[in-house]
Each structure stands twice: as C-alpha cells, then as structure tokens.
Amino acid sequence: MVDSKQQWKAWLYLAPALILLAIFTVWPILNTSIMAFQEGYNEMDALRLGRWGFPIGLGNFERVLNYSKFWSALQNTLILCIPTVLISTLLALIISVCLNSIKPLQRFLQTIYFLPYVTNSLAIGMVFAAMFNIVGTTAAENPVISTYGIINNIIMMFGGDPINWINAGSTYETKLIVVMIYIIWNALPFKILILLGALQSVNKQYYDAAKIDGTGKVRTFVRITIPLLSPMITYVVITGFIGGFKEYSSVVGIFDDAMARTGQLNTMVGLIYTSITNSNTGVASAAALILFAIIFVITMINLAISKKTTYY
Template sequence: MPFVAPQQAKSAQLKAAAKLESAAGARRKEHALAYLFLAPSLLIFGIFLFYPLLKSVYLSLHLTDPRGRVAEFVGLSNYKNLLGSTAFWNSLKVTALFTLLTVPAGIALGLIAASLTYSSLRFMRLFRFVFSLPLAISVSTASVIWMMLFHPTLGMFNYFLAAAGLSPVQWLTDPTYALLSVAAMTVWMHSGFNFIVLLSGLQGISQDIYDSAKIDGSGPFRTFVRIIVPLLSPTVFFLVIVSVIGAFQSFGQIHILTKGGPAGSTEVFVYSIYKEAFMNYQFGTGSAMALVLFAIILILTVIQFTVLEKKVHYQ
C-alpha cells in the first residue's frame, strides 16, 4: 500500500502534463490557422505599406540621382538641411493654417446640417441626400467645379460681387484669398462625410433623452448645447482625428487649383513633398520630408488622444 499512492500521484501528474500538452498543441493550431487567414492581408500590407516605409527610411539617409538610384550616403544631412530650410517652415505654417481653417468649419457645417435634417418631417430624406452628395464627388471633379466658380471673369462668385456693386476678387491668384478659397472648397468637399457621421451620431441618441429634457422645461437650444453636444462628443472626437489627418494629407485640390501658389501661399506640406521628389528629383529629401510628416501626424494624434479624449462623454 505505501507504493500505491506515489504511483497514483505520478499517473495524475502524467495525465495533467498530457492535458497541458494537448491544450498547448490546440493553441498552436489555432494560432497557425489565424496566421494562415491573416497571411493575404499581411502580404498586402508588407508590399504596399511596410516596404515603402522602410524604403523611405533608407532613401532619406542618401542622395539620389534623377532616376531615384542611390548616389551617396549622407546620414542625417537631409533632415538637418530640411529643418534649416525656410520653405519647410513655410509649408508647415501653411498646413497648420489650412487645418485651422478647414477642420472646425467642416465639423460645424456638418453638425448644423445634421441638426436641421434630424427631424422626421416631410422631404427631410431629400435634404439628407443633397447634403451627403459631396461625398460622392472625387477631389479632381470638385476642384474643377470650384475652379469654374472661382474664375475671375466667368465665375459665379465674381458675378454676384459685380451684381452687388463690388469689385471682383482674384480668388486663386491673390495671396490674401488663395488659401481661404482652397479651404472653402475643402470644407464643402468634406461636408458630406461629416454630415453622415454626425447624423448617425444624432440618430444613436435615445428619444427618451429629448422627452426627459422637454419635461424638465429645457428649450431646444439649451437641450442641444447642454445635452446633445456632450453626447455627440465621441463622434466629434472621431471626426477631429480624421479631419486633422486628412488636412495634413491634402494634395489634390492644391495641385489642381493653385499648384502651391501664388508665392507659396497655398504650398501645403504634401505638395512640398511632391515638388521635392517629382519636380526637383530629390528623392532623398522628399523621403525625409515624408517621414517628418508621418512623425508630425503621429504626435498630433497622440496629443489629441491624450488631451481631447478626457473631454469625451461615453454613454
């Protein structure tokens, strides 16, 4: 009998070890199956995201010839020259101003349109369709449309100014108005997306909240400012993040409407990268600028998540 208990204990240990080994094998099979399903996506990300990123890091440390071939290793000289360039700081200032002009105005316009069309009155679906139309228009198409509106002699804006007895404005060739004009076009172009997202956020708020506020004697304006807007803060926070990233990546409308002019007044950061890489054929400097832009967007996003998310009210 004294020898039975140790044998039973050893048998139990063997069974426990076998179960652990079986569980570990099952987990390995699950992980292998998961990576098998993820393999196509990882391959696509590797080809179109990770490889270009690593290639940009490599090129940013070198000088290149017009064909993009590496000519000389220069280390961090591209970054030092970039930070000492007045063109770099001008494009950064223009991009920051462009972001300030487009992001708050775009979100405010979308919020107003969503609030006006939230009710279930007749023909509201038609207005929702109209307000969401800019989402279906490409950047190039929208830019061509607004280029005709901004035309100094044939454009509708100057036609209305002339009808009011005012002097015409050189919308795209005057440094005072060029960035404002491009910003106005960008706000309109993004209004469809902002409208749909904010309308979805409004529709996600329970009707009981409106009824409770009405019973407590809260007027429509007070209810909207003190109750609805805080409940919309997660949606607004999402739009702020996406809009800031989109503003820093704006290129198409700048390229079509102003080509960075006049006198660099609309030369945003991405257009500077385009000029440096594909007009001046300085792919090393262009890659360094692209990585700096990546770092700026990353820092801004982290700051927004650190600071702004504290003011977000989740239900």
C-alpha cells in the same frame, strides 16, 4: 482547437496578403525611415555609392527644416487645415441637428448633402476654379474683361465690387480663401453623415427628461446633445485634421500641379512629391517622417483634449 493543420492552412490563406504587405507596406516603413537618416541620399549617388554608402546623421532633417519652401508649405497646410476643420465641423453639426429635427424631406436633403463626397475632388476643384475665375486680362491698366465669373456676378448683384480671386495678380489671401471654401464644401458630407448617424442613435429619453424639467432648447443642445455627440465630434475632428494635413489635390484642382508643389500654395504633400521626382529621396523621407510626426502629435493632442471633454 489549435492543431497543426489549421496553422499552416491559416498562413496559406494569409500568404497573398502578407507577401504584398511585406513588400509594399512593411519594407517601405523600414526603408523610408532608414533613408531619412542617410545624409544626402539620392538616386544618382545611390547608383555610385551603393545602398549603404551614405553617412548616417540628421542632415536630411536639417535640410528640410532649413528649406524655406518647407516653412511656407507648413504654413499653408496649417492655414488650410485648422480653420476648415473647425468651420466645417460646426456647420455640419448645425446642419445635422436641423436635419434631425425634421421629418419630411429628411432623407432627400441628406442625400443631397452627401453628393459632394461622391465626386472626384480634383474635377470639382476645376469647377470651383471656373466659378471664381475672371475671363479677360486683369492688368492694372486697361483691364479687358468679358466675364467676372459667377461668384463675382453674385457679389455684384448684391452691390459689391468684383474681387480678383485666383487670376494673375490676385493676393495670397484670396487664393487661400477659395481653396478653403472648396475644402469646407468637400468636407461637409462625411461629417454630416457621421454626426447625423450619431444624433439618430441618441436615446430619446434624455430629451424627454429635459422637456419634463422645462429645459430650454439652447440649454438642451449644450448640455445634452453636444456631450452625447462628443465622441463622434472628436472622431470627425481627428479624421479632418489627418485629411487636412495631407491636402494636395484641392490645390491641384483649383490651380495646377505647379502651384501645389512649388508655387505660393505648396503643401507638405506637394513638397514630398517634388523631392521624390527630383530624386532627393533622403529629403523626401525626412519630410514624410516629419509629416507623420505632426499627424501623430495632433492626433494625440486631440485625444487628450477629448478625454477631458468626452462625457462617456
């Protein structure tokens, strides 16, 4: 079958894709990796010293690791990533199991639960900001407040005290909580879609067998449903972690660009973009490689754990 005519024809068909991939995918992998090891690489000096005029070394990595913003970005990213992935996976699992157990309204509810996915994450972030925002001045003395925002109104309806979530003077913790709530809300649709799909393809015979043996509901869930779903749970956890480590637009939506790049809630991706715009390309490259390494390690850890706990 392999004739020379097919050979060149294949390369012809692939040419547009391969040329673009070479420029915008393969070259960046090489170039970014090289720049990460060129000490102090930046656009200004590159004009003067030329592309190869920088000493080779680990200086960029050192600079990134010594940079206090890096550790706060890493901390923020971890705090925003780990709890939200765990909570949203658990919640999605419960919702999927419930959805799978009903017939009327199932498709309707499934469509509703999917809606947060088809949104512009930055735009809806602005809606969350409005919901948590207090209009007025929140100064310690003489606060003048016209509305506490709908979330505080709901809290007050149940007899609680209004909280300064995101306004000036709000604490780091409350800011993080708002972003986390938003991320969880945003992460549910994809997880429900995958887990419900997996549940619906589970062979009913397992459940019939459990019923005949008189197995209780909880036991059935823990012993049958979870093991059968384990590959898909692993899948949503891994994609959740990868997405979580690249968190950026949720923070931009709720606060603004400055908060996600250099402010209290700066994230890893925000840090990389700041370095790019400051022309500190070497540092940006080193930070991007570190991000890649973290994502890679987390994926491997997840896979190792899931190999032990995946049942087939």
